[in-house]
Amino acid sequence: MRVLVTGGAGFIGSNFVHHLVRHTDAVVTVLDKLTYAASQASLEGLPTERVSLVVGDVADQPLVERLAGEHDAIVHFAAESHNDNSLTEPGPFIQTNLVGTFCVLEAARKHGTRLHHISTDEVYGDLELDDPQRFTEATPYNPSSPYSAAKAGSDHLVRAWVRSFGVQATISNCSNNYGPWQHVEKFIPRQITNVLGGQRPKVYGTGTNVRDWIHAEDHSSAVWTILQRGRIGETYLIGADGERNNLDVVALILGHLGRAPDDFDLVADRAGHDLRYAIDSTKLRDELGWRPAYPDFEAGLAGTIEWYRDHEAWWRPHKQATEAAYAAKGQA
Numbered sequence: 001m002r003v004l005v006t007g008g009a010g011f012i013g014s015n016f017v018h019h020l021v022r023h024t025d026a027v028v029t030v031l032d033k034l035t036y037a038a039s040q041a042s043l044e045g046l047p048t049e050r051v052s053l054v055v056g057d058v059a060d061q062p063l064v065e066r067l068a069g070e071h072d073a074i075v076h077f078a079a080e081s082h083n084d085n086s087l088t089e090p091g092p093f094i095q096t097n098l099v100g101t102f103c104v105l106e107a108a109r110k111h112g113t114r115l116h117h118i119s120t121d122e123v124y125g126d127l128e129l130d131d132p133q134r135f136t137e138a139t140p141y142n143p144s145s146p147y148s149a150a151k152a153g154s155d156h157l158v159r160a161w162v163r164s165f166g167v168q169a170t171i172s173n174c175s176n177n178y179g180p181w182q183h184v185e186k187f188i189p190r191q192i193t194n195v196l197g198g199q200r201p202k203v204y205g206t207g208t209n210v211r212d213w214i215h216a217e218d219h220s221s222a223v224w225t226i227l228q229r230g231r232i233g234e235t236y237l238i239g240a241d242g243e244r245n246n247l248d249v250v251a252l253i254l255g256h257l258g259r260a261p262d263d264f265d266l267v268a269d270r271a272g273h274d275l276r277y278a279i280d281s282t283k284l285r286d287e288l289g290w291r292p293a294y295p296d297f298e299a300g301l302a303g304t305i306e307w308y309r310d311h312e313a314w315w316r317p318h319k320q321a322t323e324a325a326y327a328a329k330g331q332a
């Protein structure tokens with residue numbers, strides 16, 4: 001199978017490319033604009049006969065159409081992905097997440113290429129801390145931020161192209177990923193690299209917000225499962241029952257690295273900060289038989305901390321500029 005992976009030099013996309021090389025026969029083309037969030041180093045060491053990189057924009061219609069015609073499937077990860085950035089500069093989120101997805105859909109339509117669209121649980125808004133419900137495929141859309149609203153719009157585009165034009169697409173909405181190759185702007189790598197660099201973790205607001213953590217390797221195996229066996233036009237929620245609040249995650253990081261559990265700072269909260277996400281992945285498990293390989297969050301987090309300890313050369317070049325941007329917003 002020839003697979004076009006958009007955004008394959010980013011965090012989850014690069015994990016997915018490694019997964020394909022390890023577990024499948026797929027030949028992969030990565031299409032990536034190499035924004036600040038990308039790292040070519042995340043693809044280093046992969047066999048060149050299996051993986052090639054095209055530097056380009058998913059909103060470049062002729063380019064995406066040509067590539068779609070040369071592949072059996074497209075897995076569409078490319079996006080602006082960071083909520084905080086969408087609050088300071090929403091424009092790129094509209095351009096890439098909406099216009100870019102439109103271009104991918106038109107290319108898939110032209111060539112009849114199988115498409116899997118990667119989305120997020122944030123399209124559903126947030127839950128109260130004591131709400132017994134979790135998100136399911138039937139939960140109404142209610143996005144909070146420019147990022148999640150643009151992702152919600154991209155999901156609607158995919159559904160419309162399936163229904164109106166018969167595009168062969170599936171959608172998945174996944175919870176918060178952690179693992180290797182995640183940019184240091186994001187919560188878990190920011191706190192790990194702060195501690196490794198002798199700084200204190202920075203927690204927004206009161207730290208009681210809950211995220212439902214899943215290892216990026218489990219996201220990858222779920223996406224491959226859906227690409228192979230998912231029903232066209234269907235949406236599948238991906239999650240691994242990893243709910244933790246931010247204070248608990250920081251305490252685990254501090255504990256693993258030998259620091260006191262209260263050795264962190266509370267900083268200015270995020271505007272419109274979603275309180276809690278929680279995924280019910282019953283459909284994916286029952287219909288397609290998927291199971292996570294990393295059901296133990298504490299063990300997965302420990303491995304991730306060790307990965308960052310061992311890969312300072314990978315994250316160090318991004319750290320200073322990231323922290324300067326947080327400092328300018330009063331979050332450092």
Ligand code: NAD
Pocket residue numbers: 006007008009010011012013031032033034035036037038039056057058059076077078079080081082096100118119120121151173174175176177178183
């Ligand atoms: P990321 O920011 O780490 O990577 C995004 C990649 O897309 C980068 O390599 C970037 O260069 C590329 N890109 C951005 N704009 C582009 C454009 N116009 N053309 C081509 N490439 C472009 O993001 P991530 O965390 O790996 O997220 C990947 C996808 O997964 C996104 O669609 C995101 O919405 C979704 N998602 C992320 C999470 C999470 O926890 N990170 C959870 C659920 C879903």
Ligand code: DAU
Pocket residue numbers: 081082083084119120121122174175176177185186187188190202203204205207209210211246270277
């Ligand atoms: O739920 C899926 C989403 O998860 C994806 O769609 C997004 O692309 C991905 O970035 C992530 O969004 P979040 O906003 O939940 O992730 P982030 O890592 O930015 O923040 C996680 C939590 O940690 C959130 O409650 C905000 C908080 N936080 C974040 C940072 C960067 C802090 O307390 N301190 C920080 O320094």
